Amino acid sequence: MKPIKIKENIYWVGGIDWDIRNFHGYLTQRGTTYNAYLIIDEKITLIDTVKHYLFDEMLERISAVIDPSRIDYIVSNHVEMDHSGALPRIMEVASNAQIITSPNGEKGLRAHYKQNWNFQIMKTGETLNLGRRTLKFVHTPMIHWPDNMVTYLTDEKILFSNDAFGQHIASSERFENEFPLDIVLEEAAKYYANIVLPYSSQVLKTLNGIKDLEIEVIAPSHGVIWNSNISRIFDLYSKWASNDTNNKAVIVYDSMWGSTERIAIAVQDAFESKNIVTKLMNLRTNHISDIMTDILSARYICVGSPTLNNNILPTVAGFLSYLKGLAPKNRIALAFGSYGWSGQSVGQIEEILNECGFNTLEILRLQYIPSPEQLKDVTEKLSEVLNGTNI
């Protein structure tokens, strides 16, 4: 449980959650970290804490550097309990510490912990002198809670970005240039698609607000610290926040007796005939949070379900509810599926895709088991439609 030095007198003192596989519905197959950072200056400062059950791990790392009771400031960039859960216990140890946070941060922390802590509220742009160093605070409301802010260490040019630029990766490597970059970028995309995507307009404003800061290191609250590909992750955030997609179709479905799956493959054939990259994602074998990672870069979203009890299959309904909440924009969508007699599911899917604000193509609906001729017809007609879409 050693601290990791980031720069002289600046340490990572967080916790590693090797076992977590479900983060309120998000499949975290690589675990995660809760990153806390310690700055040793005339004023000793802790930036964020960890989830409550990793308090002892954080305390051990801090204690390897200084006596934790000497902490003067605890910066709370974000109230959510994966970052504030250890605050009550560290405040028992560092009982004279002041909590530095945003106005909404104070409200949120008071509502969570009912403690009369000593708060110092920072407006956006305000600074705090630590002695030789200075911290500057920038509010980032709704990325992804109302209280969010980021903290910039002006001297070492480190942005403590909290959830922004995070990735759910548990590893003993602390820096992005020590870890396979493709995995870091994949997990950063998954994080954006499942956590940040609904707040993309605020992300664009924030990127604008911090673009003049000279940043050498981004120290997020989850995963590895960006020390090499800073401009790359900024460019990706800008692309994702702009809902700028690729010529790619994600085909999401579930099937009872294989008919909807056959239609899904006929739909895939149509996209392939137009040289559009496709990904076929059966909801029985793909987690909705992984499907969202692919949807982040896909212009086309196709959703299929047979009709069950006058309704959409529950797996598909759950996915649609998740998709609607994450609110991707500027997509072209298609509803498809098989049916036996009543056949309501495809219309219901189309209604939800319309509520998402997508441009929907004409629905595809076939009774019982589609014949090879019917499937060929699906592919040919959809190919013709795709000629007329913005591809």
Ligand code: FEO
């Ligand atoms: Fe990592 Fe919004 O908490």
